[in-house]
Amino acid sequence: MLGSVNLMGYPSILPALTPYLLVFGAFTLVFFKLLNAGKVFSRIYAFAYVLTSLVFSVSTYLMVRDSGILYYELGGFPPPIGITYVVDEFSAFLGVIVTGLALLLYPLIFVLQPRSDEYYLALYLGLLAGFTGVLYTGDLFNMFVMMEVMLVSTYGLVALAGSKQSYKSAFDYAMIAGVGGLLFFAGAVLIYFATGTLSLGHMGLIEQGFNTCFKGLSEKPVEALQILSLLLFWGLVVDEALVPLHFWLPPAYSSAGPVTASLLAGASEGVAYYALARIVYTVLNGLNPILEYSLRILGTASILVGGVGALYSRSLSQTISYTVVMDSGYMAIALSLGPAGLNVALAYILAHSIVKPLLFLIAGWVKGAYGTDLFDKVEGSLRSSKVLQAGLVTGAAAVTGLPPTIFFIAKLGVYVNLFNALNGDLTIPLALFTSLVGSLLALTAFLKAVSALVLSPPGEGWKPVPTILKAYLVLFTVLTILLGIVYAFTIGPVVSSASNSIVAGRSDYLSTVSGILFCRGGSA
Numbered sequence: 339m340l341g342s343v344n345l346m347g348y349p350s351i352l353p354a355l356t357p358y359l360l361v362f363g364a365f366t367l368v369f370f371k372l373l374n375a376g377k378v379f380s381r382i383y384a385f386a387y388v389l390t391s392l393v394f395s396v397s398t399y400l401m402v403r404d405s406g407i408l409y410y411e412l413g414g415f416p417p418p419i420g421i422t423y424v425v426d427e428f429s430a431f432l433g434v435i436v437t438g439l440a441l442l443l444y445p446l447i448f449v450l451q452p453r454s455d456e457y458y459l460a461l462y463l464g465l466l467a468g469f470t471g472v473l474y475t476g477d478l479f480n481m482f483v484m485m486e487v488m489l490v491s492t493y494g495l496v497a498l499a500g501s502k503q504s505y506k507s508a509f510d511y512a513m514i515a516g517v518g519g520l521l522f523f524a525g526a527v528l529i530y531f532a533t534g535t536l537s538l539g540h541m542g543l544i545e546q547g548f549n550t551c552f553k554g555l556s557e558k559p560v561e562a563l564q565i566l567s568l569l570l571f572w573g574l575v576v577d578e579a580l581v582p583l584h585f586w587l588p589p590a591y592s593s594a595g596p597v598t599a600s601l602l603a604g605a606s607e608g609v610a611y612y613a614l615a616r617i618v619y620t621v622l623n624g625l626n627p628i629l630e631y632s633l634r635i636l637g638t639a640s641i642l643v644g645g646v647g648a649l650y651s652r653s654l655s656q657t658i659s660y661t662v663v664m665d666s667g668y669m670a671i672a673l674s675l676g677p678a679g680l681n682v683a684l685a686y687i688l689a690h691s692i693v694k695p696l697l698f699l700i701a702g703w704v705k706g707a708y709g710t711d712l713f714d715k716v717e718g719s720l721r722s723s724k725v726l727q728a729g730l731v732t733g734a735a736a737v738t739g740l741p742p743t744i745f746f747i748a749k750l751g752v753y754v755n756l757f758n759a760l761n762g763d764l765t766i767p768l769a770l771f772t773s774l775v776g777s778l779l780a781l782t783a784f785l786k787a788v789s790a791l792v793l794s795p796p797g798e799g800w801k802p803v804p805t806i807l808k809a810y811l812v813l814f815t816v817l818t819i820l821l822g823i824v825y826a827f828t829i830g831p832v833v834s835s836a837s838n839s840i841v842a843g844r845s846d847y848l849s850t851v852s853g854i855l856f857c858r859g860g861s862a
Contacts, residue, residue: 424476522573596702640667645779
C-alpha cells in the first residue's frame, strides 16, 4: 500500500498513531478512575503515554530529516474518502516541541496542582492528542476534528482550576471558540464541495492547475480555494488570540492552574499558527493580499492591545497573559511577511515554549503560596528566593526583547524583516513602529511587576519554594539565555531547515500524495 512506508522503507505509521494513542490513554484513564485503580497507578499510566508521544515525535522528526516526508493512509483508505497523515520537517519539529514541553511539565502537575485527578490527566492527554493531530494530519477535516479535541480539552483544563473565574473563563472560551470552529468547519465543507477533496496535498495540486480524479462543483476551484481560505483564517484567529477575538485568553490563562497555563501559552498559539501556515503554503502556495494585510493589521492591533493590557494589569498572571496576546501579534506580523517571516515565526514559537512556562510557573507559585498574585497583595513575595527573582527578571527581559535571550533573536528577526520590506506599503512602517512600541510597553509592564514582587519590602513571612520547582525555574532561566547565545550556531540552522521545508519542500509534499490523486493517464 502506498504510504505505509516512506521512500527509504521506514515505517510511517507513528504520526498517525501518536494522537490516537493519546486519545486511547485519555479514555482508559477515566475508566480506571471508575474502577478506583488509584492515583499512583493513574499518574504512572498517564506519564507512559506522554513519554511515548515524545519518543514517537522524536522518531518522526529523525525519520523526516533522514529520508523525507512521511505519508500514511488511515485504515488503508485513500483520499477523498480516507484520512491521510503527511509529515514534513516543519510539522515534525513542532511535534517535538509540544510533546517535549508536555513531558517536561508533567511532574509539576502534582507539585503545583496537587488536587489534579484522573480527569485532569485525561484532559492533559487529550490536549496533547489535539496538538499532535493538528500538526501531523494531511486532511483538512481531520485538522478540524483535532482542533476540536484540543479545544474541548482546553475548556476542561481551565475549568478544573476550580474557581468561579475559571468556570466563567472556560465557558467564555467555549462560546467564542465554538464560533471559530463553526467558521473553520464551514470553510472545510465548502472547500470539499468546491474541489471534491479534503486532502491538503490534493488542494495544493488543484491550485497548481493539475487535472485530478476528483471533481468538485466549482468551475473555478483555484479561485474558490483563495476565497474560502478566508473562512479558515477567521476560524483560526480565535485560537491565535488575535484582536478582536483575543478577549477570552487573559481571564482563561490567568485563572487556570500554572501547569495548564504553561502548556497552553507554550504551545497552543503555535499550533494554531502552524495550521494557518500549512494552509497558506501547502494549499495556496503563498499569501494572497487579503491574508497578508489581515495578518499584519490584526497583528499590529494585538501588539498594542496586549501591551496596554499588560501595562494596566493588576496581577502577575494577568500581565503574563496579556503578553501572550502581544506576542501572538508579533507572530502574525512575521507570517504576513511571506516565506522570509516563517523562520522568525518558528523562532517565536520556540521562544514561547520556554519563556511563557517560566513566567507562569512563577505566577502559579505566588498564587499558591499567598492565595493571590495581585501586586498590592504580594509585595516583596519573591525576595525569599534568588531563583524566583532571577526567573522573573530573565523572563521579563526576554518578553521585552533584551539580549542575549532567545526572545531577542525572535524579535530582532521581526524588526529586520520589516525594515527590509519597507516600500510604499504604509502597513509595514506602521507594524515596525508598533513592534518597537510593544517592547516598550512590555518593559514598562514588567518593571511594575518586578518593582512589586522583588523590590518592595515583604508583607507576609517567607513562603517555602519546592526544590523541584526551583530546579525547573533554573532550567527554563538557563535555556532562555543559553539558547539566545548559541542560537546562530546550533538552534538557528535547525529552525531554518524546518521553516524552509514547508515552502521549498512543497513540491515534495505534493508529489508524495500525487500517486493516489491522479486518474490513469492524468498529468502530474
